Amino acid sequence: MHSDFNRFTQFVNGPQDQGAGAPRSVNRPAADADLLDAYSQAVIHVVETVSPAVISVSGRDAAGRGGAGSGFIIAPDGYAITNSHVVEARSQLMAETTDGDRLRAELVGDDPATDVAVVRLAASGLPYAQLGDSETLRVGQLVIAMGSPLGLQSTVSTGVVSALGRSMRARDGRLIENIIQHAAPINPGNSGGPLVDSRGLVVGINTAIIAMAQGLGFAIPSATAEWVLQEILTHGRVRRRQLGIVAQVTRLPRALVRALDLLADQGVEVREVATGSIASHAGIRPDDVIVALAGRLVTSIDDLHRLLMTVPTDQGFDLTVIRDDSLHAIHVVSPLT
Numbered sequence: 001m002h003s004d005f006n007r008f009t010q011f012v013n014g015p016q017d018q019g020a021g022a023p024r025s026v027n028r029p030a031a032d033a034d035l036l037d038a039y040s041q042a043v044i045h046v047v048e049t050v051s052p053a054v055i056s057v058s059g060r061d062a063a064g065r066g067g068a069g070s071g072f073i074i075a076p077d078g079y080a081i082t083n084s085h086v087v088e089a090r091s092q093l094m095a096e097t098t099d100g101d102r103l104r105a106e107l108v109g110d111d112p113a114t115d116v117a118v119v120r121l122a123a124s125g126l127p128y129a130q131l132g133d134s135e136t137l138r139v140g141q142l143v144i145a146m147g148s149p150l151g152l153q154s155t156v157s158t159g160v161v162s163a164l165g166r167s168m169r170a171r172d173g174r175l176i177e178n179i180i181q182h183a184a185p186i187n188p189g190n191s192g193g194p195l196v197d198s199r200g201l202v203v204g205i206n207t208a209i210i211a212m213a214q215g216l217g218f219a220i221p222s223a224t225a226e227w228v229l230q231e232i233l234t235h236g237r238v239r240r241r242q243l244g245i246v247a248q249v250t251r252l253p254r255a256l257v258r259a260l261d262l263l264a265d266q267g268v269e270v271r272e273v274a275t276g277s278i279a280s281h282a283g284i285r286p287d288d289v290i291v292a293l294a295g296r297l298v299t300s301i302d303d304l305h306r307l308l309m310t311v312p313t314d315q316g317f318d319l320t321v322i323r324d325d326s327l328h329a330i331h332v333v334s335p336l337t
Helices: 002-013 029-053 222-235 254-260 278-282 301-310
Strands: 054-060 066-073 079-082 091-096 102-111 116-121 142-147 155-169 175-182 194-196 202-209 217-221 245-251 266-273 289-293 317-323 326-332
Touching (some): 029 155, 066 142, 142 202, 175 301, 245 301, 266 301
Antiparallel strands (some): 066 079, 079 116, 194 202, 202 217, 266 289, 289 317
């Protein structure tokens, strides 16, 4: 399969040993057809490998309204991944396999902040897909989007990675980082389905499309999904640091920015501190303005959320705050909650 893709790459880019001004041969229809067929065969191989693990996930909310999306099995004992918004507020979940088997599904854990949920099918010995490493993706890399939109089993589309490092809002308002933007056409029912690389490894979870932007799709990176999966299976939920504050972004006076030699003219102002919270124990006060966390700049609530997630779980961290027009370092011992 790898040799097929190498041949296809050579077909697209041209022979590598040609000089800059060397003419390309244009009379090669047979060779072109062979290379395109090799590309098709490689995609077919990936689809045949992964499609048995793709499922349709459906359920009903409290008002009796139905909804459906996609997902994929990640372990033979029935664990599967889908989008949080696919299972949100829905009961009596059902999963349908590509063979047409309908199986009860139980919600194991849900993380709206990343739009990832884990369900478990009432069966064992199931075909499953393997998670790949989304950190190795490159712009222009071939990807294959799979899913079961509108109950149609195992639909497939191909495209390339259009951009990396995008951000989008989750339903709880948090910013989801490192979103994969890709050009494999998807439909709303593809939500929760796998985005697969040329080796048949899942590198993303398709999560959204923009209706007015044709061919524009987004996927949660597999690295995020794997972290959510480990948290849910180990702890029953996704643990996050919670400072226990109510805060807002505030603009800082220019004179203060210059006097304190700050790198930005805004920070996060603490409005309230919850009693008994880690912020309270650390000595954070209302009217403190947070400008850095662990030495990294904080200019927004999103910065605060993102940086809280980057601190190793077994370590505390320092917050730099402005108090009484001077800088103070406050050490926070932060258990995960």
